[in-house]
Amino acid sequence: MERRGFSRREFMKLAGLGGVVIVSGSMPGSATAAAGTDFYFVQLSDCHWGFEGAAVNPDARGTLKKAVAAVNGMSRQPDFVMFTGDLTHTTDDPKERRQRLTEFREIVSALNVKQVRFMPGEHDASLDNGKAFKEFFGETHYTFDHKGVHFIVVDNVSDPTAAIGDEQLEWLRADLDKQPKDARIVVFTHRPLFDLYPQWDWATRDGARAIALLQTHDNVTVFYGHIHQEHHFMTGNIAHHSAKSLIFALPVAASQPKRLPIPWDANAPYKGLGYREIEAEAAPVKYAITELPVA
Numbered sequence: 001m002e003r004r005g006f007s008r009r010e011f012m013k014l015a016g017l018g019g020v021v022i023v024s025g026s027m028p029g030s031a032t033a034a035a036g037t038d039f040y041f042v043q044l045s046d047c048h049w050g051f052e053g054a055a056v057n058p059d060a061r062g063t064l065k066k067a068v069a070a071v072n073g074m075s076r077q078p079d080f081v082m083f084t085g086d087l088t089h090t091t092d093d094p095k096e097r098r099q100r101l102t103e104f105r106e107i108v109s110a111l112n113v114k115q116v117r118f119m120p121g122e123h124d125a126s127l128d129n130g131k132a133f134k135e136f137f138g139e140t141h142y143t144f145d146h147k148g149v150h151f152i153v154v155d156n157v158s159d160p161t162a163a164i165g166d167e168q169l170e171w172l173r174a175d176l177d178k179q180p181k182d183a184r185i186v187v188f189t190h191r192p193l194f195d196l197y198p199q200w201d202w203a204t205r206d207g208a209r210a211i212a213l214l215q216t217h218d219n220v221t222v223f224y225g226h227i228h229q230e231h232h233f234m235t236g237n238i239a240h241h242s243a244k245s246l247i248f249a250l251p252v253a254a255s256q257p258k259r260l261p262i263p264w265d266a267n268a269p270y271k272g273l274g275y276r277e278i279e280a281e282a283a284p285v286k287y288a289i290t291e292l293p294v295a
Contacts, residue, residue: 039079039147040248042071042113043188045225046245048123049107050100052088056248056261063246063273064107072112079146081113084225084243085121085157085190087133094132097124101136117144121190121226122157122201130158141168143175149184156191156204163205172215187214187222192242194235196251202227211235228261229272244273 048063048199057063071081078101088100119139125133130140140155152175156164164172179185187193193207204210214220220238228245229252248261249272265271 041080041082041225042078043082043084043145043243044246045084045243046086046121046228046246046247047083047104048089048247049104050091050096053248053261054264056264058264059269060247063270064104065110067246068110069277072110079113080115080117081108081111082188083108083116083118084188084223085119086123086225087118088124090123090127092127094128094295097128097130097132098135101132105136111170113245117153119153120155120157120158121189122160122162124154125158128162128280129160130155133158137216141171146170149186150179152185152187154189154193156189156193156207156210161205162191162201162203164207164210169206169209169213172210176217178215179217181216182218185214185217185220186218189222189224192224192231192233192240193222194233194240196227196231196233200253200259211238214238250271273295280294 024121044067047067048060049064051057051060053060071078085278087104087259088097091097091100102151102220118133120133120137120140124130125140133140140153140158142153144151152172154164154172156162159165176185189204191206191207192202193204193210196202214222215236215238218237222238222240223241223243225243225245227242228248228250230244231240231242249262250259251262262272
């Protein structure tokens with residue numbers, strides 16, 4: 001697979017940093033590539049800044065900074081960077097929550113890429129309905145367009161019951177009504193929209209309603225975080241792809257009684273963390289995902 005000007009060595013420098021997704025807008029030779037719309041972006045997920053736990057990641061205060069450095073070290077910079085939630089680790093103290101958000105923002109401000117976008121995870125937003133997140137990063141749900149792709153950011157975490165809510169679902173419906181049936185649409189959420197494993201909070205209470213709205217369009221792909229591991233799933237014609245975490249891995253659903261982080265393996269540092277490369281073809285629209293192992 002072509003690597004868009006990156007050498008294998010450059011890609012492997014990212015190994016172990018976790019949750020990085022690299023996406024290209026079109027394949028060489030396609031109509032959109034000829035029109036100059038080829039692009040890629042980087043997704044980082046579940047950074048959990050403020051987490052402490054040497055048993056699962058003794059480098060908890062280092063991996064985010066390493067990820068920033070790795071992205072800055074790319075010979076070809078991404079068009080934008082997207083953080084898909086759990087920027088910080090949960091805390092009951094509103095002052096500490098804002099301190100963690102401040103520190104997170106300061107660290108990622110070192111990114112050379114000027115277009116950096118954020119969405120909350122439940123660790124950032126569920127205890128105050130997203131109030132602190134909005135103070136630092138703006139709205140929790142929004143849309144943007146980039147080189148022929150319509151991006152939709154859906155907030156399924158600010159409601160502590162893990163719901164999107166009627167108001168936001170109506171907003172989503174109105175936005176989709178404006179898009180052609182064959183529009184290229186990428187959706188970012190934090191939790192999975194489908195019922196992956198509700199017993200571990202790996203679901204969205206009204207996610208089926210969102211999926212029903214999205215299925216009115218032909219070319220929809222969903223990228224999410226939350227479960228700290230790679231997972232691929234189809235709901236009708238919609239592909240859902242989860243990103244690995246930057247901070248610790250979680251077990252496969254139902255593989256053990258409790259949802260506990262996988263312990264750090266000193267013989268295989270960053271085991272369970274990783275990144276993926278995604279190439280997109282414009283016609284027909286499809287995303288070819290290459291999972292790269294942690295070095």
